[in-house]
Amino acid sequence: MQGVDPAWLPDGAFRPIGTRRTLIRGAGPLVDTVHGEVAEACRRFGGRVVRDAGADAGADGTAYDLVLELTGPEGLGSEGFTCRRENGVTHVTAFGQTGLLYGLFHVVRLGERAFTQDRQKQAHRPAVALRMLDHWDNVAVHPVMGQVERGYAGGSLFWADGRARGELLGRVRAYGRLLAACGINAVAVNNVNVHAVEARLLTDRIGEVAAIADALRPYGIRVHLSVTFAAPMVLGGLPTADPLDEGVRDWWAQTTSRVYEAIPDFGGYVVKADSEGQPGPFAYGRSHADGANMLAAALTASDSGSAAGPGGTVHWRAFVYDHRQDWRDRTTDRARAAYDHFVPLDGQFAPNAVLQVKHGPMDFQVREPISPLIGAMPGTRLAVEVQATQEYTGQQRHVCWLGPMWSEALRFRADGESTVGELARGGLVAVSNVGDDPFWTGHPLAQANLYTFGRLAWQPDANPYGLLDEWIRLTYTPTRSEESARLEAGVYAVLSHSWRTYEKYTAPLGVGWMVQPGHHYGPSVDGYEYSPWGTYHFADRDGIGVDRSVATGTGFAGQYAKPWAEVYESPETCPDELLLFFHHMSYEHMLHSGKTVIQHIYDTHFEGVEEVEAALGVWASLVDLVDPARHARVTERFEEQLRSAREWRDQVNSYFFRKSGVADAHGRRIY
């Protein structure tokens, strides 16, 4: 794309393939995609590609360097593939077309190594079937919020000038290509807060959704649609949206049937109901299971007989809490809400109704425990949602690579035995951080979050630092090849620790928030303290934190399975980094780290800024190795990050010094 950053698919990534001879065997539209990719690489770099459409055609594989073949073992499913190299031939086989495409991108990731060293046959398949991005994109542009809710990368990739961009503009297809190259296979194309214009995408504007689906389909990506629970009323003119009302059920069935006429491989619905003002089944005295199951039934009915792929699912968000809480009432605890609402419904959801749960009990703070819901609904298909868009983690003006946070979450044994990655049988979902920005994500280094999410969704127990290396090698081709080690080491140094750096200079010890209300950028220690949002730290002159113990607090700690309920219940066993999430502690309390709470606050805030300064220095040293536009954009963001980090440091330190009266042990300047 002209003027668009190539991200992790620069031309050079295809050079190892494009300079060689490739045979492609198999037929179908995604095999055409594979062929197109290889053919373009050969056109550019001088190699050759042969297409052998017959399943058992006779071309001699040994005449080629790379064979991509659609005859793999069925056991790997439609997305798996094998890869081996022997006798000078690199061989990729897959049973499904999508698997062949993923196999091609696997070879791209291997680079020259794919053709220089023999390798045993190895099977690859995704651990998680649904690897999804939720776009909080609106069709209409809000005068304040912009077009993408919590978007920090320009306008929407999908919607422009009030209409779908469709495939003609090419950018959507290019996006699908990037996503396939990191393993994402589903995209919800509109905001979960469904406004008036966007509601109509379900009905008279479904053709626009189909145009986006057409652009993404060649890369194995299915589209999903966020719908409003009130659709039968606002679109259908019915007097009710009661999920047990026959008229309502008929309306959804017929509407969904028309959706499948337009999009045969439609992925399903995403619903935010009874949440932050959105309508839902509570209005009719129905449960969330009633609501979700009605939509699941409509999807099942419409989808039966379709050969386009697995059936449609409804992704029902568990983000239900009282957002009009009274801050004076300390017995209500927002952290408890999802568990309290949904655990009683376990076992009641239809097989194609997926409950989509945020990874933490609050809302994508820089540090939260895992949602106890995840370990407590064995009879329900859960999808786990993370947030790639950096709403609370620097809004793509700060470097904050979230790989380690997500990895910790996915490897957490939520029910005491299985990991979150294993429990996420309904999929892994990230709120997208992409827009129509030339660098895709505003901050060029925020691409690493998108890439890492896709790869972690494929393999939740992967080492995130290895994925970071992978992204860097693909994305940062040095202008001088002998400098690749310096370049890779530099970008790695800037990113690898950045989440912990961000945590250091923002809200301490898991307590969260302390952001400016509304837009959520920059510090405001008391910004949410007296709000109706259930987001408090309760700092006074003696201490800080939320007592969520069973013994003396809100009881939230008791929602966890063993051993976590016991671990979190006591300050003695609670990990430092979550201490203030679970307990109200004196400023003088000694952490496991050997520091007091107040000294920890001071130290981390000074360290955080120092780390940003150091990272900026590293980035500056790479100026000769990075594309000038990309380097300049990152530098500009870094300067804002440094300004903002200093503001965080000084506001947080001053706030707690004024409250506690405790001086910094090292006598540093606190205003």
Place this chain on the structure above:
Amino acid sequence: MQGVDPAWLPDGAFRPIGTRRTLIRGAGPLVDTVHGEVAEACRRFGGRVVRDAGADAGADGTAYDLVLELTGPEGLGSEGFTCRRENGVTHVTAFGQTGLLYGLFHVVRLGERAFTQDRQKQAHRPAVALRMLDHWDNVAVHPVMGQVERGYAGGSLFWADGRARGELLGRVRAYGRLLAACGINAVAVNNVNVHAVEARLLTDRIGEVAAIADALRPYGIRVHLSVTFAAPMVLGGLPTADPLDEGVRDWWAQTTSRVYEAIPDFGGYVVKADSEGQPGPFAYGRSHADGANMLAAALTASDSGSAAGPGGTVHWRAFVYDHRQDWRDRTTDRARAAYDHFVPLDGQFAPNAVLQVKHGPMDFQVREPISPLIGAMPGTRLAVEVQATQEYTGQQRHVCWLGPMWSEALRFRADGESTVGELARGGLVAVSNVGDDPFWTGHPLAQANLYTFGRLAWQPDANPYGLLDEWIRLTYTPTRSEESARLEAGVYAVLSHSWRTYEKYTAPLGVGWMVQPGHHYGPSVDGYEYSPWGTYHFADRDGIGVDRSVATGTGFAGQYAKPWAEVYESPETCPDELLLFFHHMSYEHMLHSGKTVIQHIYDTHFEGVEEVEAALGVWASLVDLVDPARHARVTERFEEQLRSAREWRDQVNSYFFRKSGVADAHGRRIY
């Protein structure tokens, strides 16, 4: 006007005149206005009016109850009048037409008393020549701010659908009538922050301003226009706006000349320069006197030879400060800014350049000292600006009658001898609180602020409580006349103490702010504490307040004339209500009231809410006496006020309890 609240000119107010015989002597458009008012009253109530256009016509005054005559003593100026009653005739004389109009409204205010008791001849004339409303109205509607900046009464009265309403719509004329009835004679028709569309009102859209002027002229009101200092560049295409550049001066001269062609009695310009991001002379190394004098010269040149009235003036706002201050820097004090910027320029301003100063050094907080600038520029014509629109005083959702605050300000002897009212030789100005709301001011009781301002501008040493009575009697006609005492007492009880009530439940002891950033509604104790706006309270665990003393603080107290510099310098002599504005005090400091600072905070916040509850009860008791629509609107606002007052109480009390650790002496509930 259909559906529009009659405010202080209900039909009944004209009944005493409309039932009688009136003779009007004199000629001219404003005499026509007087005649029209009386004729309409007679049409409605059955009286008679005779017009005798000849200056010395022979009609026998004794045949009439009321004679309004344009032959008064020249010494009273164009706006003064005399009033007497003898031999059964009430006689009003004026030298100027405007004076006759004001005389008519004087009779309206007297009501039946004008015709039932003899009175000695008494001369009336305004103490202040210019009595002005600044409308912060925009032509274009901002998606967030709405149309009127800091407006809480709907859209603009002057601008609708992107154009001037003009006189055809009648509402502007009705507004002029209300203003004349309380003595206002000048209106600036657009926002001091001049945006792109509004800038053009000066040039190609001046015809729209002229249409507004036409609608207001029959009520003796001249229009003024806010202009951008950058106009020669943004409208004239010049490369500079340097006030000493000949091309710039020519452009302003020619432009102003065309303004006078369109509006012969044009009042002049209002300019906010080098303030909160607006352009100004600093960009060219010129002083504010240079800037103001250039515009003054353009107005003088264009206006010479016009017989339309006094010449045009430039109102140059003194609201200049650093709005990008670093909160860490305690040496910079926004309160000092206006004095520091402008006092060195005293004596340099042209005679028709008026420096417009906010009454306090900060920005229209519920309690501020008087701006020291007002006592320190004897060689400059000053206008003093107050804010009728309740930006920081409840946004016309809270009852907050500002009469006592303004009266205190106007009677303050700023230079130790003269009062602010006397020093305001350039006029008194209020930021308007009016919009296209049917009740004019959103909250029907906020009309009292507009009325009181007009009457105080006419007579700054008037007793504000008397003016409140006047407004109540005019505005609230009981449905049962025997109940008028109960009605008047009730409305008086609701309004008279309301400013002090509002003060009680908001920021304590003059420290100000503590509002939510941006929109300024509702509490946020630390909302502006770490901001760049120069608006801090510096509360820590030991105390609160800003040290502005000369001895140990920012030195602001030293900007005052004697005796105020000494009074404010020491906590011993500083009045309680301003203590935290001038000093940082321990929570345990004993006030002159005999309470500690912290107990004062607790007590006032509990009392404030109790007072709102009591006022709401009084208002409820008037339900049988007040027009239902008006009663319902006030009740609805009162409910929000009560909710908000409780929020203020609890947030402020909790904040200071958490910080100080001092318990309430009376053991009341603090969260």
